[in-house]
Amino acid sequence: MKRIYSVLVENRAGVLSKVAGLFARRCFNIDSLAVGETFDKEVSNITIVSSGEKNTLEQIEKQLNKKLDVIKIKTFSEEESLSRELVLVKVKYNKNNRRELMEICELLGAKIVDMSKTLMTIQLCDVPEKTGLLMQMLASISVVEVARTGTLALQKCALNEQ
Numbered sequence: 001m002k003r004i005y006s007v008l009v010e011n012r013a014g015v016l017s018k019v020a021g022l023f024a025r026r027c028f029n030i031d032s033l034a035v036g037e038t039f040d041k042e043v044s045n046i047t048i049v050s051s052g053e054k055n056t057l058e059q060i061e062k063q064l065n066k067k068l069d070v071i072k073i074k075t076f077s078e079e080e081s082l083s084r085e086l087v088l089v090k091v092k093y094n095k096n097n098r099r100e101l102m103e104i105c106e107l108l109g110a111k112i113v114d115m116s117k118t119l120m121t122i123q124l125c126d127v128p129e130k131t132g133l134l135m136q137m138l139a140s141i142s143v144v145e146v147a148r149t150g151t152l153a154l155q156k157c158a159l160n161e162q
Helices: 015-025 054-066 098-108 128-138
Strands: 002-010 032-037 043-051 070-076 081-092 111-115 119-126 143-148 152-155
Touching: 002 015, 002 054, 002 152, 015 043, 015 054, 043 152, 054 070, 070 152, 081 128, 098 111, 098 119, 098 128, 119 128, 128 143
Parallel strands: none
Antiparallel strands: 002 043, 002 070, 032 043, 081 119, 081 143, 081 152, 111 119
């Protein structure tokens, strides 16, 4: 079972370390972690995707709520969220596989953002499953370097909200 935690925290040195330390000390698994400032520079949002048994996931929320630097926590399932992940992949290409790479990009909605005579950097911002699919499709090609963000997620808007 997976759960997404959107944690608003005070934007100060050491807060991320405290949150990550909580997971480490209690042997909770972090599948994905992303951090960024919110509209308020004093507040950051930590998006954590974690997996485990129901009682473990409930315990994570309880432990996060005990942290002094934590302002607010929202938890939701993958089905209740809109999730995105960014991946940048640098691949070595030649005239034999150039067309194949371009077709993969077109098929998945990825963009070629940089090129040289032998290297190409591909960008995809999409659901985590699709970024994973891109990585699988590029596995047979010479991947030089990969940079991948953690999952960013927001809870879906309720249909009756205006």
